[in-house]
Amino acid sequence: MKKWLPYIITGLLALLPLIGLSTYMMHILILVIMWTVIGMAWNLLGGYCGQVSFGHAAFFGIGAYTAGILYFKTGLSAWWGIPLSIFFVSVASLLIGYVTLRLRGPFFALGTLAIGEVCRVTAENLRDFTQGTLGIMLKERTWIDKTWYYYIILGIAVFTFISIRKIINSKLGYYFVAIREDQDAAESLGINTTLYKTIALILSGVFTGLAGAFYMNYMGYIDPEIVFALHDISIITIMVVMVGGVATFWGPVVGAVIMVLLAEMIRSIPRLGVAHQTMFGILLILIIIFLPNGIVGDFSKIRKFFRFGRAG
Amino acid sequence: MALLEVQNVSRFFGGLAAVNDVSFGVNKGEIVGLIGPNGAGKTTLFNVINGFYRPSKGEVIFKGERISGLKPHKICKKGIARTFQVVKPLQRMTVLENVMASAFVRARSRKEAEDAALELLEFTGLIDDRDLVSKGLPLGKRKRLEIARALATGPELLMLDESFAGLNPTELNESIRIIRQIKERGITILIIEHHMKVIMSISDRIVVLNYGEKIAEGPPDEIGRNPQVIEAYLGEAHNA
Ligand SMILES: Nc1ncnc2c1ncn2[C@@H]1O[C@H](COP(=O)(O)OP(=O)(O)O)[C@@H](O)[C@H]1O
Ligand SMILES: [Mg+2]
Numbered sequence: 001m002k003k004w005l006p007y008i009i010t011g012l013l014a015l016l017p018l019i020g021l022s023t024y025m026m027h028i029l030i031l032v033i034m035w036t037v038i039g040m041a042w043n044l045l046g047g048y049c050g051q052v053s054f055g056h057a058a059f060f061g062i063g064a065y066t067a068g069i070l071y072f073k074t075g076l077s078a079w080w081g082i083p084l085s086i087f088f089v090s091v092a093s094l095l096i097g098y099v100t101l102r103l104r105g106p107f108f109a110l111g112t113l114a115i116g117e118v119c120r121v122t123a124e125n126l127r128d129f130t131q132g133t134l135g136i137m138l139k140e141r142t143w144i145d146k147t148w149y150y151y152i153i154l155g156i157a158v159f160t161f162i163s164i165r166k167i168i169n170s171k172l173g174y175y176f177v178a179i180r181e182d183q184d185a186a187e188s189l190g191i192n193t194t195l196y197k198t199i200a201l202i203l204s205g206v207f208t209g210l211a212g213a214f215y216m217n218y219m220g221y222i223d224p225e226i227v228f229a230l231h232d233i234s235i236i237t238i239m240v241v242m243v244g245g246v247a248t249f250w251g252p253v254v255g256a257v258i259m260v261l262l263a264e265m266i267r268s269i270p271r272l273g274v275a276h277q278t279m280f281g282i283l284l285i286l287i288i289i290f291l292p293n294g295i296v297g298d299f300s301k302i303r304k305f306f307r308f309g310r311a312g
Numbered sequence: 313m314a315l316l317e318v319q320n321v322s323r324f325f326g327g328l329a330a331v332n333d334v335s336f337g338v339n340k341g342e343i344v345g346l347i348g349p350n351g352a353g354k355t356t357l358f359n360v361i362n363g364f365y366r367p368s369k370g371e372v373i374f375k376g377e378r379i380s381g382l383k384p385h386k387i388c389k390k391g392i393a394r395t396f397q398v399v400k401p402l403q404r405m406t407v408l409e410n411v412m413a414s415a416f417v418r419a420r421s422r423k424e425a426e427d428a429a430l431e432l433l434e435f436t437g438l439i440d441d442r443d444l445v446s447k448g449l450p451l452g453k454r455k456r457l458e459i460a461r462a463l464a465t466g467p468e469l470l471m472l473d474e475s476f477a478g479l480n481p482t483e484l485n486e487s488i489r490i491i492r493q494i495k496e497r498g499i500t501i502l503i504i505e506h507h508m509k510v511i512m513s514i515s516d517r518i519v520v521l522n523y524g525e526k527i528a529e530g531p532p533d534e535i536g537r538n539p540q541v542i543e544a545y546l547g548e549a550h551n552a
Contacts, residue, residue, distance in 0.1 A: 171416040171425070178413040181402035188362055188396075190388035190417035190465045 006161065013154055017147045026146035030218065032260045033153045034211050037160045038233075039240035039252025041207035044164055046238070047247035048173065049200040050180025051101070052109045055116030057233035059205040062092050063212025064227040065123065068136035071216075078138060081213040082156075089209030093202040101197045104183070113234070120228035135223030142217065149218050156214060160207045165249070167203065176200050177247075208237075231277055239280060243287055245294025254295050313376060315340045315500050316361070316392075316469055320370035321380075322524075323356050330356040332524035333370070338469065343491070343501045345515035345532075349544060352521040354504045355397055358471050361502075362394045363387040374469070389417065393467035395458035397474045397504070401446040407457060408433065408442040415464040429464060436460040436490060452483035459490065463499075470494060472503040476510055488514060512536060520544070 013033075017026065038060065046052045066088045067081020100111035123130045130136070143149065167173055175196045178186040187193045216222050227233065236259060244255025262283070266276040291298040314337030323331040331353040338344045346354050359365045361372050363384035372380040379387050402410050411429035419425035433439045436456045441449065446457060455475050462470055476487055484507070491514055495501060505511040511518065512532045520528040520535060522544040528535055535541055 170422065171419075174409065174413040174416055174425075177405055177409070178402050181404060182400045184364070184384075185396070185400035185402065186413075187384045188364070188388060188394055189414040189461060190385050190393075191413070192383070192385045 010154075010158055014151075017150055023146060026150055028260060028264060030146060030150050030153055032256050033150075033157045034214065034218075035236075035240055035256035035260055036253050037153070037157050037211045038208050038237050039244065039256050040160055040164050041204045041211070042237045043241050043247065043252050044167065044176070044207070045200045045204035047241060047251070048168060048180065049176035049197060051197060051200065052105075052238075053112040053204070054109050054230075054234055054238070055096075055112030055114070055119075056204075056208050056237045057116045057228045057230060058096060058112070058119045059089055059093065059208035060212035060215070060233050061119055061123065061222075061224070061227035062089050063209030064216045064222045065130060065136075065212075066209070067213040067216035068222050069129065071138065072131070072136050077142075078213075078217050079142070081216060082210060085209040085213040086206050089205050090202050093205035094198065096205070097198040097201040101194065101201065113230070116228060116230060116234050120224045120230075123224035123228060130224070133223055133225070135221055135226075136216070138217070138220040141220045149214075153211075153214055153218070156210050160210070163203075164207070168249070172196070172199065180247075236280070239284055242284065242294055245296030245298070248294065248296040251294050251296040258295070314338055315375060316502070317373040318357070318361065318370070319373060321357070321360055321367045321372065322369040323353075323360055323365055324368045329524045331360065331367075331521075334521065334524070334526045335370075336519045336526065336529055338500060338502055340468075340500055341495070341498065342516045343495055343503060343514055345511040345518040346502060346504045346521065347506075347511055347518060347535075348521035351523075353524040354521055355473055356524075357521070358394055358473055358504065361387075361471065362392060388465050388467075391466070391468035392471065393462035393465045393469070394471040395455070395462050395473055395475055397477070399451075399454045399458055401449070401454050401457055403447040404445060406443050407438055407446050407449070410446050410457060411460050411464045414461045417464075418466045429460075432460045432463050435463075435493070437486060452479050452487075455479065456487065456490070459487075459494075463494070467499060469500045469502065472501065472505075474504055474506060476505055476507050484510065 016029065038056065042053065042056050063085040066085040067078040070076055070081050070084060071078035096115050100108055100115060103111045124132050175186070175191050178189070178191055179193050179196060183193050212227060215227065240255035240259050241252055242255070243258055244253065245251030263276060266279050287294070291301065295302065316338040318334060318336050321331055321334050322329060334357065346357070348354055356365065360367050360380070363382055363386070367380050371378055374390060374392060379390060402413065405413065408429055411432055412425045415425040415428040419428055430439070433442050436459055438453060438456055438460060441453060446454065449457065459472065459475060476484055479487060488510060491501065503511070515532055518530065518532055518535045519526060520541050527544060528538045528541050
């Protein structure tokens, strides 16, 4: 049963648009799947390899701008940005890794946070290239209907899911976890920690960048404040994984569902809407205190709680 | 030519000479004991040999090739593996996964890594614990896990840093048996040990450090009679 779960879920998701969901529902589904991709990507680097990044907006934004600038400067379809982002995000990840991966633990986290902000400020100021704060807008979106966008992001998600599952179960996966558990021990056991941390960063960056390139096409508009956002991208990415369960395979999926739905719910409450970041902050604190391993990681705890609840 | 040659190696920390102009060799197939009081510089010497520290002076030669200055993972691939005095298990990995992670250094497939790891767990008597998370292992088993993990990298020289400390008599005998069998597998051993009876019985040769300097080198019986050694080390151990 467990083995078939991914196929069953993919199958159901593929059939979902056929039942005629509202445009709004499709939008929510697309966001959930997109955040699943970003969460899985972050989890590879932060959860499995133990390098906690506070700057994933950098990869998301570079992916988005690859598509945007390509479209704006050459007139080619922004969809080409999806394959092209793999190249540009890899190069950027290599540079980012070179700067940040020599730092350990909290210093790495701060380093990536700074990188994310540097990317945002750079995009704001390289006006000839990025249009600065004006942003980049597609003159027209490819489809009015959301169905095809849905299938494209689903395709990206399936690709990400299969790739990461393969990686985790291979030599790379063992090396990543070994590095997370003890970098010195890993190094002394013959693992080139610098190399494998860089590989984890590039892989994580590339999957995040794919989501970014998709976002450009889907939303039809980007600016530096949106795609390089510290709160709305980098922090939410971490929350998706923490709520779902760090270093668990299904954690990012569960986290993405909860975070997207929660964001929509909070936004729809008239006066609380503007305070959604505060609400997320409170949620994060509660999660850290009561479910430090996330919903998937602490599932047995949750089940026990409800069983006790019923008995008492 | 010796398998490992430590040539005039010094390592300074600020003004402190943790290792001071130490030279010795380890021949293929030998068990060499490295002893000395606490703070004598034994672990620091391991850290220099395995590449965590660069020597401040001197060099380390392995199989005729200079290795000092290489990164630890390179030195490991050349055939030197080590254990840690303060054990460093990969805590949230199972015992099997711990050993597999290092077996991947040589293995070409997952199956090969798993087979190699299982064989070593059998060898070190940890096979029944293979699916336990290593965080939960008692100290004796953690020390053996360190050995299994180091062996999984396929070393020619195995460096053991106090692998016997804190073991009960049964565990101690088990570990001594394992060390002897490792030697039979053709692996050369450099071992730091405080347990005098153990080191005297298993070593072919012993090197003694005191305040970072080598004060004696020779076969166990000779070392046991050396007045300088008795003064520096054995005396302290007897008083303790
Ligand atoms: N990283 C370090 N920085 C500063 N001093 C150190 C460091 N590592 C070891 N020392 C010092 O070097 C000396 C030798 O330590 P060590 O090699 O651990 O001794 P041993 O293993 O023989 O007990 C000690 O005085 C210790 O405090
Ligand atoms: Mg020591």
